[in-house]
Amino acid sequence: MPSGTRHGTKPNPDQNSSTPDDAAPDFAPDDVSENPLSPPDNSFRTQGNAGDRSSKHDESHLPLSSGLYLVATPIGNLGDITFRALDILKRADIILCEDTRTSGKLLSRYGVKTKRIAYHEHNAAKLRPEIMDRLGKGQGLALISDAGTPLINDPGYKLVRDCKAEGFNVTAAPGASSPIIALILSGLPSDHFFYAGFLPPKTMARKKELARFAPIPGSLIFLESPKRLAASLVDMAEMLGGTREAAVTRELTKMFEEVRNGTLDELAAHYAEQGAPKGEVVVIVGPADETGNEPSPEDIDARLSDLIKTHRTKDAADILAKETGLKKRDLYNRALALAKPSDD
Incomplete structure (x- = not known):
């Protein structure tokens, strides 16, 4: 884990185990990578179907290193999920979802049974203290949006900012972004x-x-x-x-x-x-035309005449100055001349 980050307390893998199948295997703490970018050996295995028994033999039940994981999800085609994203989602203590029902469709498809908590713009401020408390106890939390990369037009940047301020590890599993x-x-x-x-x-x-x-x-x-x-x-x-x-x-x-x-x-x-x-x-x-050819006086007059129909003279000059790179004062004076009634 990078210098300056904070682990929190490691959760006990055997805690709350009710059956032998649920018990965590015997492993040394060092077997779980402290660097989330370099997961334990063999942790990324091709997933079978959601109901396939072979999927039970992977290591998704091992805990993640403590920290916040920003996980990208598909924007339409569910096949665009990555092996690493699935591994993190299966091993996380909690998945923070923009909408738990929407995310449930994806997670169900790949047999991810991790507990989900709604985290969206309406409850983010209220929920952040609980999230920080969980991170302080050593939990690994995954953040996903309804589709695509978290934080892009979705809540989350304030949570990332708070995590970094507290020294908690923050990393990302990249993927689709519309x-x-x-x-x-x-x-x-x-x-x-x-x-x-x-x-x-x-x-x-x-x-x-x-x-x-x-x-x-x-x-x-x-x-x-x-x-x-x-x-x-x-x-x-x-x-x-x-x-x-x-x-x-x-x-x-x-x-x-x-x-x-x-x-x-x-x-x-x-x-x-x-x-x-x-x-x-x-x-x-696309970018504006960069040929460097200035518009003709006739083109400028035509554009200004059109703009002053729906904008104040000052605003019309400002708009055309930004479009053409010409001086706003010159355009403003020309717009005033065009706006004057004709003497004829």
């Missing part, structure tokens, strides 16, 4: 990217947030509700530029996985006509 999978399937540049999560549901707040993201020099990753997808794409086209390349991905790793590429204008038109798609949606917006 933002990364969507990015690599989109065919858009992946050398620089920014994960923005969910945008605000209301139009004005959404546009304000998009304006902040416009100057970021990389691909943008958004999660979105299918019902709001069409409206969000319209706002993205307005605030980020309708000609920007993008991709709408849905049902990733599932039977009806789809990746639809096009410009933001094209995608907005498609979903406005077709309606809300089914399934989980991730939108990837």
Whole structure:
């Protein structure tokens, strides 16, 4: 275990054993690796079916080293669980789940019978002291979300922060993550990217947030509700530029996985006509055009004229400055001139 981490008290493997089958085998404490990244020999065995007797001969009943284990779970295809994730989930004292019923489907599939406790945004503050107490007693706790990698748009970072502050070991068993999978399937540049999560549901707040993201020099990753997808794409086209390349991905790793590429204008038109798609949606917006060619005065006037129809002059200039890199003061003065009534 890394220096500065804290073990807590080791639980007795024989405690609460009621039958010979439940008793822990005779082993020295050193047989259980103190480094969670290097588990005991033979602990990672190919799992049989949930009901297969052969699965009872693995070593999942040995306790984990004390600490918090962040375990990624599949985002759709249950076959994407890793051997290491299953080993940790079987050996943990407790599994902290975003929703115990949702996680129960996955755990049942692989014969994981570890006790589950709900840990979500509504009870996290109340439950953290109990979790810290368990860690102090030497327990190994696994944290999972409903799907994908914990802490990505899910509760957990405050728990990790508290564990690190107290010196408890924190490690992760990596796996599926829908933002990364969507990015690599989109065919858009992946050398620089920014994960923005969910945008605000209301139009004005959404546009304000998009304006902040416009100057970021990389691909943008958004999660979105299918019902709001069409409206969000319209706002993205307005605030980020309708000609920007993008991709709408849905049902990733599932039977009806789809990746639809096009410009933001094209995608907005498609979903406005077709309606809300089914399934989980991730939108990837490619980087802004970096050709270095400044827009023509005619293009600037056209864009400003469009923006001042729905925004204050100052805000219109600010939006276009972020889109083009031009000086905000110059754009503001031009917007004022365009807003003046004609003398003709």
